[in-house]
Amino acid sequence: MSTISREEVAHLARLARLEVTDDELDAFAGQLDVILESMKTLGEVDTDGVQPTSHAVPLVNVFREDRPQPSLPRDAVLAGGPDTAEDRFRVPRILDEEA
Amino acid sequence: MTKLNTYEAALAAYEPVLGLETHIELDTATKMFCGCATTFGAEPNAQVCPVCLALPGALPVANKAAVEATMKIGLALNCRIAEWTRFARKNYFYPDMPKNFQTSQYEEPLCEDGYVDVVVDGESYRVEIERVHLEEDTGKTLHVGGATGRIHGATESLVDYNRAGIPLVEIVTKPVPGTGALAPEVARAYATELRDIVRSLGVSDVRMEQGSMRCDVNVSLNRPGDEWGTRTETKNVNSLRSVERAVRYEIRRQSALLDSGDKILQETRHFHETTGETSPGRSKEEATDYRYFPEPDLAVMEPSKEWVEALRASLPEPPRKRRERLQADWGLGDKEMQSVVNADAVELIEATIAAGAGASGAVKWWLGELSRRANETGAELGALAITPAQVAELQGMVEDGRLNDKLARQVIDGVLAGEGGPAEVAAARGLEVVSDTGALEAAVDEAIAANPAVAEKIRGGKHAAAGALIGAVMKATKGQADAGTVRQIILDKLS
Numbered sequence: 001m002s003t004i005s006r007e008e009v010a011h012l013a014r015l016a017r018l019e020v021t022d023d024e025l026d027a028f029a030g031q032l033d034v035i036l037e038s039m040k041t042l043g044e045v046d047t048d049g050v051q052p053t054s055h056a057v058p059l060v061n062v063f064r065e066d067r068p069q070p071s072l073p074r075d076a077v078l079a080g081g082p083d084t085a086e087d088r089f090r091v092p093r094i095l096d097e098e099a
Numbered sequence: 100m101t102k103l104n105t106y107e108a109a110l111a112a113y114e115p116v117l118g119l120e121t122h123i124e125l126d127t128a129t130k131m132f133c134g135c136a137t138t139f140g141a142e143p144n145a146q147v148c149p150v151c152l153a154l155p156g157a158l159p160v161a162n163k164a165a166v167e168a169t170m171k172i173g174l175a176l177n178c179r180i181a182e183w184t185r186f187a188r189k190n191y192f193y194p195d196m197p198k199n200f201q202t203s204q205y206e207e208p209l210c211e212d213g214y215v216d217v218v219v220d221g222e223s224y225r226v227e228i229e230r231v232h233l234e235e236d237t238g239k240t241l242h243v244g245g246a247t248g249r250i251h252g253a254t255e256s257l258v259d260y261n262r263a264g265i266p267l268v269e270i271v272t273k274p275v276p277g278t279g280a281l282a283p284e285v286a287r288a289y290a291t292e293l294r295d296i297v298r299s300l301g302v303s304d305v306r307m308e309q310g311s312m313r314c315d316v317n318v319s320l321n322r323p324g325d326e327w328g329t330r331t332e333t334k335n336v337n338s339l340r341s342v343e344r345a346v347r348y349e350i351r352r353q354s355a356l357l358d359s360g361d362k363i364l365q366e367t368r369h370f371h372e373t374t375g376e377t378s379p380g381r382s383k384e385e386a387t388d389y390r391y392f393p394e395p396d397l398a399v400m401e402p403s404k405e406w407v408e409a410l411r412a413s414l415p416e417p418p419r420k421r422r423e424r425l426q427a428d429w430g431l432g433d434k435e436m437q438s439v440v441n442a443d444a445v446e447l448i449e450a451t452i453a454a455g456a457g458a459s460g461a462v463k464w465w466l467g468e469l470s471r472r473a474n475e476t477g478a479e480l481g482a483l484a485i486t487p488a489q490v491a492e493l494q495g496m497v498e499d500g501r502l503n504d505k506l507a508r509q510v511i512d513g514v515l516a517g518e519g520g521p522a523e524v525a526a527a528r529g530l531e532v533v534s535d536t537g538a539l540e541a542a543v544d545e546a547i548a549a550n551p552a553v554a555e556k557i558r559g560g561k562h563a564a565a566g567a568l569i570g571a572v573m574k575a576t577k578g579q580a581d582a583g584t585v586r587q588i589i590l591d592k593l594s
Contacts, residue, residue, distance in 0.1 A: 015388055017192045054185065054393035062398035063163035066127050069134025069148075077147045077260075080154070087143040088241065088257035091194045 004032045101376065102355040106280075106347060109320070109354035115282040116327050117275040117346065118317030119226075121293060123268045123303050124236055124310070125168050130264035131235045132159030132202060132397070143259040151264045153198035159396055161186075165233060165266035166209070168302035170402060170410050172268055173210025173231045175296050175417065180407045184209050186233075186394035194258050195237035203234035203269075205391040209400070215296070216419070217288035219281050226289045227273040238263035268303075274317075274327065282318075282350065287343040290314050291440075294339070295418035307338050314342050316370075318349040320357060328353070329363040333377050336370045345370045348377055425449065429458040435466075442470050442480055450487035451494075460494035461487075468508055472515065485514045493521040505578045506530045533579045536588070539572070542580070543588045546571040557593045565589050 006025045009032065013020040020028065071077075074087060083090040130137060133150035149157035170180055187205035213228035239262050244254030270293065278285040294305045294312060305312040319330035331353070333345045348370075353363055368377040416424075425445065426436040429452075439445055444465045451461035465480065469490070473480045493510060496502040502510060502525065513524030525531055533539060546568045547554045556564040565586055572585045 011388075015190075015192075015390070055395060055399060059398040060401045062160060063166065064134070064160040066129050066162055066164035067134065068129050068136040071135045071146050071148045074142070074144050074147075077144050077152065080152060085255075085257055088259050089144075089194070089197075091256050091258060093242070093244070093255050 004029050004036065101352055102359070103348075103351040104354045104358065106351055109350045110280045112322065113320040113328075113350075113354050113357065114276070114279065114323055115346070115350050116319045116321070116330070117272075117278060117282055117286055118330065119272045119275075119286060119289060119342075120315040120317070120332070121270045121290065122313045122315075123172070123270065123297055123305060124312070125165050125266040125268060126303050126311075127162055127164045127168070127266055129162060131162050131165055131233070131266040132264060133157075135264065137265050141261055144261060146261045147263070151197065151260055153200075159202065161397055161400070162266060166400065166402075167410060168266070168300070169209050169231060169233045169268050170407065171300050171302060171414065172270070172297060173213065174407070174411050175300060175414055176210070176213035176215055176228050176231060176270070176293075178210035178213030178228060178231055180210055180402055181207060181400075183207065183399065183401050185399045186397045187391045188394050189234075189389045189391055191389055194256060195240055196263060197238070197258075197260055201235060201237065202394055202397070203391075204232035208232035209402075215289060215292050217285060217292050219284045219288050222281070224275075224278060224281075224285050224288075226275055226285070229271045229273045231268060231270050234267050234269060236262050236265040236267045276327070283343040283346040286316060286346045287339055290342045291339050292418070299415050299418050299421070301415075307336075310337075313337075316342060316345045316349070318346055318353065319363070320350065320353045328357070329365050331363065331366055331368050331377075333368045333370050334380065337372060341370060341372060341375075344375045345377060348375055352377070429462060431458075431462065435462070438466055442466060444470075444480055447481060447487055447490075451490045454488040454491035456491035456494045457498075460498070461490065464490050464494060468511060472511070483515065484517060485511065489514055489520050496521060496525065500534070500581055501525070501532055502530065503532055503578070503581055506532065531579065532581045533576050534581075534584075536584075539576070539580055539585060539588055540592075542572045542575045543568070543585065543592060545575065547589075547592065554593055557589065562590060 006029055009025050009029045010020065013025075013028075078084045078087070078089065081089040127137060129135060130146075130151065133148050135146045135148050135151060138146065150159050173180055184204070184207045186202050187207075188200040189203045189205070190200045192199055208230040210231035211229070213231070215226045215228065217224050217226060238258050238260040241257040241259070242255075243257055272289070275285065275289075290307075294307075297303050297305045297312075303311055307314065313334075314336050316333045316336055317330045318333070319328040321328040331349060333349060336342055336345050349368075356363060364379075367380040369380045370377050422436065422440065422445065425448075426433075429436075429448070431439065439448060439462065442465070444462075447465050448458075448461045451465065452458055469483060469485065470480060473483055493502070493507055493514075496510075497504065497507050506525070509528065509530050510521050510524045513519070513528055513530075514521060518524050518527060550568060550571065553564050553567045557568070568589050569582055569585050572589075573580055573582065
C-alpha cells in the first residue's frame with residue numbers, strides 16, 4: 001500500500017500543470033513511494049547541530065554592479081514561445097482570475 | 100446587491116484590525132538578477148534576456164544596488180538587518196512569469212521587526228513592520244478579444260516580460276489593532292509616510308497611480324473583547340485616497356455580513372476606483388501551495404556590520420523630522436502644514452524658497468491659486484506646467500510692485516499655457532502695474548468727477564468710501580493699477 005495517495009499525486013500534477021491518467025496516478029503513487037522511502041534512509045543520519053545545506057559551494061555575497069548589459073534581440077526572445085502577436089507572447093486566455 | 104452598514108453603525112459594534120502589504124518597485128538601472136535595462140515605456144519584450152526567461156544554463160546574480168536600497172528601506176523603517184539571508188523560489192504556473200517561479204524571500208527576509216509612527220488627528224499610532232524582503236516583479240499581461248479588455252470575455256492574453264525581473268521590495272506590517280474609527284485614516288497615513296520615507300531615500304519614484312507603489316489592504320472586524328476576525332485582502336488600490344476608501348468600505352461590508360450572522364470569507368478582493376467598492380477576486384479552489392525552496396542559483400547574503408552601519412550613516416533626515424524643521428522655518432501652524440503635506444507641496448515650496456521667494460509667498464501661491472488650478476484639471480500639483488523658480492519670479496514681481504495679485508493670476512494663465520516665464524508673459528500680454536502717476540492721477544480725477552457724492556463723503560472724513568473710487572480707477576486701468584497707490588492719490592486729492 002502506497003503511503004502517498006492518488007489524491008496527493010493528482011494535486012501535485014495539477015500544481016505542475018501535468019495531465020495524468022487514472023492509470024498513471026497509481027503508477028506514479030507507487031514510484032513516488034519508492035523515492036520517498038529511499039530518502040528516508042537519509043533520516044537515519046545524525047544531523048544534530050548541522051546547519052541545513054542549501055548551496056553546494058561556500059559562496060556568500062555574490063553581487064553585480066547596477067550597469068545595463070545588452071538584452072537578447074527580440075526575435076530571439078520570442079522564438080522561445082509557441083505563439084506571438086504584437087511583439088508579445090500569445091497565451092490562451094486566463095480564466096480563474098480577474099484583473 | 101451588497102449590503103452595507105453605515106460607518107457609524109459598524110464602529111459602534113465592531114473593532115477593526117488592519118494590515119498592509121506594500122510592494123515598491125525600485126528604480127535601479129538594471130533588473131534584479133540580470134543586466135537588462137529597466138527603461139519605462141520600452142518596446143515590448145525588448146528588455147528581456149536568458150536570465151529573465153530562465154533559459155537553460157542562465158545564471159542569475161543579485162543586483163547590489165537593489166540589495167542596498169532594500170536595506171536602506173529596512174533601516175529607515177527601524178528594522179533589524181539579517182546577518183544571514185537568502186532568496187527562495189515561489190513556484191506557480193501563471194504566464195506573468197516565464198520562469199514558472201518568482202524569485203523571492205521566504206523564511207529569511209533581509210529586514211525584520213521595524214515600525215513607523217504616524218499621527219492622525221493629533222494622536223500618534225505605531226504601525227509595526229513584520230518584514231521587508233526583496234523579490235522580482237512580474238510581466239505585464241494584455242487581455243485581448245474581450246469587449247472590455249478585462250479577463251472575463253478575453254479570448255487570449257499577450258505577455259510582455261520587460262517588467263519581469265525588476266526589483267520589487269515587499270513591506271508587510273504586523274496586524275494593527277486599536278485604531279477604532281480612525282482605521283481608514285491610519286491606513287492612509289501609514290501608506291503616505293511609507294511613500295515619503297522611500298522617496299526621501301531616492302530608491303523609487305513610489306507613484307501609486309503608475310504602479311511603482313502598490314498597496315494591499317487587509318481588514319478584519321471583531322466584537323470588543325472577542326478574538327480577531329477573519330480578514331480580507333483588498334488589491335488594486337491605486338491611490339493613497341483609495342487606501343482610506345477601501346478600508347472604510349470593507350468595514351461597512353463586513354459589519355453588515357456579521358450582523359446578519361454570516362461568516363467572512365478569507366479571500367482576495369479587488370477595489371474599484373470609480374465606485375469605491377470591492378468585489379471578490381480569484382476564487383481559490385485549493386489552498387495556495389507555492390512549494391517554496393531555497394534558491395540554489397543565488398548565493399546566500401551575509402551583510403556585514405560595517406556595510407549595514409555605512410548604509411545607516413548614509414540615511415537622509417527622516418521625512419517627519421524634516422517636516423517639523425520646515426514647519427518651524429516657514430512659520431506655519433499645524434493645520435497649514437498639514438494642508439501643505441496633503442497637497443504634496445513640501446518639495447515644491449522648498450524649491451520655490453530656494454529660488455529666492457519668501458516662505459509666505461511660496462506657500463500662498465502653491466496652496467492657493469496653483470492648488471485651485473490643479474484641482475480644476477484633476478492634475479497633481481507637481482504636474483502643473485510652472486516651475487518653483489517661475490513661482491519665485493512671479494512672487495518677486497508682486498513684491499516689486501510690478502504685478503498685483505490679479506495681474507499675477509493672468510500671468511499664471513500665460514505660463515501654464517506655455518507662453519514662457521512670468522517676465523515674458525507679462526511683457527507679451529502687457530500685464531504690468533501702471534506706475535505712471537500722471538496716468539493714475541488722470542484716472543482718479545475722472546473717477547472723482549463721475550462720483551461727486553462719494554467724493555463728498557471722503558472729503559467729510561469717510562475714508563472707507565474710497566473703495567468705490569478705487570474700484571472705478573481699477574476698472575479704467577483694466578486692473579493694472581496698484582490699489583494702495585490709487586488710494587493714496589485719492590486721499591491726497593480729497594483731504
